[in-house]
Amino acid sequence: MAAAQVIRSEWTKIRSVASTVWTLSLAVVVTVAVGMLISALSRSQFDSMPATDRLSFDPTYVSFAGTSLGQLAMIVFGVLVVSNEYSTGMIRVSLAAVPRRAAFLFGKIAVAGALALVVGMVTSFAAFFLGQAMLGPHATRLGDAGVLRAVVGGGLYMTLIAVFSMGVAAMLRSPMLSLGILMPFFFLVSNILGNVDATKKIGRFLPDQAGSRIMQVVPRLGDDTPYGPWGGLGIMLLWVIAALAGGYTLLRRRDAQ
Numbered sequence: 001m002a003a004a005q006v007i008r009s010e011w012t013k014i015r016s017v018a019s020t021v022w023t024l025s026l027a028v029v030v031t032v033a034v035g036m037l038i039s040a041l042s043r044s045q046f047d048s049m050p051a052t053d054r055l056s057f058d059p060t061y062v063s064f065a066g067t068s069l070g071q072l073a074m075i076v077f078g079v080l081v082v083s084n085e086y087s088t089g090m091i092r093v094s095l096a097a098v099p100r101r102a103a104f105l106f107g108k109i110a111v112a113g114a115l116a117l118v119v120g121m122v123t124s125f126a127a128f129f130l131g132q133a134m135l136g137p138h139a140t141r142l143g144d145a146g147v148l149r150a151v152v153g154g155g156l157y158m159t160l161i162a163v164f165s166m167g168v169a170a171m172l173r174s175p176m177l178s179l180g181i182l183m184p185f186f187f188l189v190s191n192i193l194g195n196v197d198a199t200k201k202i203g204r205f206l207p208d209q210a211g212s213r214i215m216q217v218v219p220r221l222g223d224d225t226p227y228g229p230w231g232g233l234g235i236m237l238l239w240v241i242a243a244l245a246g247g248y249t250l251l252r253r254r255d256a257q
Helices: 003-015 018-048 051-055 059-063 067-088 090-097 101-138 147-172 175-195 207-215 229-253
Strands: none
Touching: 003 101, 018 059, 018 067, 018 101, 059 101, 059 147, 067 090, 067 101, 067 147, 067 175, 067 207, 101 147, 101 229, 147 175, 147 207, 147 229, 175 207, 207 229
């Protein structure tokens, strides 16, 4: 099957599954809504903040406060895109139609990744503009130094989260097992490792901790992170490449089941 046919086939599969629309819609709504709420709360409490907190106040990053929840929906999207074929048994039909496993897997990831990128960018820009509207006099502008990089980076971050989840799902095949590992990892384990003094130096190199650096404009006081915004996104990209490589290697070696 030609590459163009593989792309069309994967697009048809993705858009025909109702969970795709729901999970991506949830990612947008949760990210934007929570970002607006936290921005509104930050505006009302700004004058009562300690002086050190006001000095390091990052209005751009505040508007992305909902990303930590919105990324969970992107994880679900990434897992379902890949593992649904295994749970429904369609994987045998798909591999019979596209026997070249690299074309099958990376065609699926290309289509789903492009969709995640569009949704991620729309979400990031919407969260920024609506969050800044809530911040009022404490808002920043898209043209200010570092802001556009952070907003575009927010979209890239959500995209990479989804693609990383696709790689993990390709390795594990089971949607329940994939979600059972990814959800606690990003929602609990990463936060714990990143906030406990004994493990901070390890936690900052995890994919979400490193990748989220791209959304920060104002550095935190006393921050000694050894990489910058693009360096952090680069670390996250390495995690994504490793997950995809693992998924492809196992797909190539295993029978369809």
